[in-house]
Amino acid sequence: HLIPPSPVVHVRGLCDAVVEADLVEVLEKFGTICYVMMMPFKRQALVEFDSLESAERCVRSGGSEPVFIANQQAFFNFSTSQRITRPTNSDDPTSKNKVLLLSIQNPLYPISTDVLYTVCNPVGNVQRIVIFKRNGIQAMVEYPSVEDAQKAKMALNGADIYSGCCTLKIEYARPNRLNVVRNDNSSWDYTKPFLLHRDRAKGRQRQAILGEHPSNGYGPHCPLLPLPPNSRYRRSHEPVPELVSYKQLVPKTFSSTVPSALLASSAVAMVSGLHPNKMNCSRLFNLFCLYGNVEKVKFMKSVPGTALVEMADEYAVDRAVTHLNGTKVFGKKLNVCVSRQQAVIPSQVFELADGSSSYQDFSLTRNNRFSSTHSHRNIIQPPTAVLHFYNAPPTLNQQQLLKFCSEHNAPAFTKYKVFDAKPSSKTLSGLLEFDCKTAAVEALIVLNHHQFRIAGSSNPFTIKLCFSTSTHL
Numbered sequence: 133h134l135i136p137p138s139p140v141v142h143v144r145g146l147c148d149a150v151v152e153a154d155l156v157e158v159l160e161k162f163g164t165i166c167y168v169m170m171m172p173f174k175r176q177a178l179v180e181f182d183s184l185e186s187a188e189r190c191v192r193s194g195g196s197e198p199v200f201i202a203n204q205q206a207f208f209n210f211s212t213s214q215r216i217t218r219p220t221n222s223d224d225p226t227s228k229n230k231v232l233l234l235s236i237q238n239p240l241y242p243i244s245t246d247v248l249y250t251v252c253n254p255v256g257n258v259q260r261i262v263i264f265k266r267n268g269i270q271a272m273v274e275y276p277s278v279e280d281a282q283k284a285k286m287a288l289n290g291a292d293i294y295s296g297c298c299t300l301k302i303e304y305a306r307p308n309r310l311n312v313v314r315n316d317n318s319s320w321d322y323t324k325p326f327l328l329h330r331d332r333a334k335g336r337q338r339q340a341i342l343g344e345h346p347s348n349g350y351g352p353h354c355p356l357l358p359l360p361p362n363s364r365y366r367r368s369h370e371p372v373p374e375l376v377s378y379k380q381l382v383p384k385t386f387s388s389t390v391p392s393a394l395l396a397s398s399a400v401a402m403v404s405g406l407h408p409n410k411m412n413c414s415r416l417f418n419l420f421c422l423y424g425n426v427e428k429v430k431f432m433k434s435v436p437g438t439a440l441v442e443m444a445d446e447y448a449v450d451r452a453v454t455h456l457n458g459t460k461v462f463g464k465k466l467n468v469c470v471s472r473q474q475a476v477i478p479s480q481v482f483e484l485a486d487g488s489s490s491y492q493d494f495s496l497t498r499n500n501r502f503s504s505t506h507s508h509r510n511i512i513q514p515p516t517a518v519l520h521f522y523n524a525p526p527t528l529n530q531q532q533l534l535k536f537c538s539e540h541n542a543p544a545f546t547k548y549k550v551f552d553a554k555p556s557s558k559t560l561s562g563l564l565e566f567d568c569k570t571a572a573v574e575a576l577i578v579l580n581h582h583q584f585r586i587a588g589s590s591n592p593f594t595i596k597l598c599f600s601t602s603t604h605l
Contacts, residue, residue: 139166139180139187140211146175147204152289152302154202155179162190167216170290172299173237177290180216218303230281233305236269239454240297240512242447243269245320247293251300255287256280260310262319265470268454274310399427400471401449404438406431407462409485411577413492416441417499418580419573422598423455423512424448425500428476431490437464442476444502455514460570461577499581499594511598517569518600519545519576522561525586525593526553533564542578543571547605559593565605572599 143155152168155177159165163186169178181187187210193199194208236243245261252258252273260274275281281304289302312321403416413429416439420426425444432438443449449470457468481491494500501510511520530548537544547565566572576597583592 135210135212137184137188137191138210138212138214139182139184140213140216141179141181141187141190142209142211143177143179143201144175144207144209145204146177146206147202148172148175148292148296150175150177150202151287151291152177153286156286158199158201158206159190162186162193167218168286168289169216170301172290172292172301178211178213178216228278228282229304229306229308230276230278231272231274231305231307231310232281232285233303234271234273235301235303236271236293237299237301237454238297238513239269239447239450241294243271243293243298243450244317245315246317248273249320249322251288251293252284255284257322259323260312260319260321262310262312264318265450265453268457269450272305272307272310398471398474399443399446399449400473400476401441401443401452402438402469402471402473403441404435404467405461405464406437406439406466407464408437410462411439412484412486412488413439413490414488414581415577417492417494417497418577418597419456420452421494421499421501421580422510423451425502427495428478428493429491430476430478431482431484433480433482433490440471440473440476446470448502451512455512459515459573461573499596501596511601513599513601515569515573516599516601516603517566517572518602518604519564519566519572519597520561520600521564521595521597522559523594523596524560524562525584525589526558526560527586528560528584536582537575537579540578540582542575543567545575549605563600563602563605 141159150170150172152170155168156165159179162181164182165179166182167180171177179190181190191208191210194206198205199208200206234248243263245263248261248263248271249258252261256275256277257280258273259276261271263269263271273281273284275284285302285304288300290300292299310321312319312324315321315324401420406416413431416429417426420429420441420443423443425448426441427444428440428442430440432440441452443452453468453470456466459466459468476491478491478493481489484490533548534544543566545564545566548562549565550560550562553560564572564575566575576599579595580597581594583594585592
């Protein structure tokens, strides 16, 4: 398809390790670059030049001879946009700020001020950090100058904090100064080391963060790596240790043995936009259990279509917010955010439209997936149109599964694939592809953890579903 020329160039075919600085280094020979938007999970980016002529030179050169970015050939085309939209909604295409807005995508591991300081400080002296959890995990990082912030954005935009996850998407923020009232896991003013949060007499856990990731069973060992010694964005006068460290700001009289999970805001998620007749506690559990153990679920009588989900820790809530907020289910859009409540209390229990209880305790259920020694095998990712099923009876076939969907008024799948099982395997697993992501989400909510009974077997098979890493069959 012929796309009319635009100052914005769409770059494809990038490798996972590419950051904004790599793009600028290769493409600035074609003209002045005004803005870069990284799309790391798509291995793509948008690059806005200062003129149409510069963009045309870039596209023309990429079409006539290979252009390599980070030792991998990239491909160029004009974007359908004439300008990259800035989150600050500024009309000035060259507008910059000394405060950066960091969006952490796929946050499988805890993100604290310690972690962000370790990542951001080697580029320039970080002054303040504020972390907030509205639409996923985001943070603002303030540098002394616009130049420092610009270097940090170029060096870190598109990079992974840990291998394959916690990916940074960086833009310039709206405010030009951060207001920090206390130093803790969610905010820190490095110009005022005595802004301590003394309410609970808890210190900060530095060594655990500067070493391995927390041992929460959610993934493989992924050490936090500093910028390489030859990085031109590292301050030249600073030595680079094996892991970046910084001076202690908390007096040693404070306890540093308290788990960081206790310092965060809440392990309770608030979910609104629920269909009043089609959602209940069990169906919410079926969806939220993909991101962490679910303890309790309670629908709020005073606010119809809203429920509270208490999970094992606040990191599970972070994952749920990141992956489920904005998901469409039964014609309504879910709004998932961190609740102010610290726990779910079984008060004002009533009967839902389907006759089930408005409150349910799941703390002892065997369907929670993050308690066993095999919890690292859990697939944690956003909803997709393909579901992975497992623990199904070995005799289950495609027609029986389609009948199963029909009997429970769940969307039917369009494609079916069974994995080759070992001769000794007693269960069946495979993939189900649906027409769209919404259909897959609804099928998972309805069918997850349903039991199959087969002749000759004393125990039923509990079928388990999760979102697959495959986009299609």
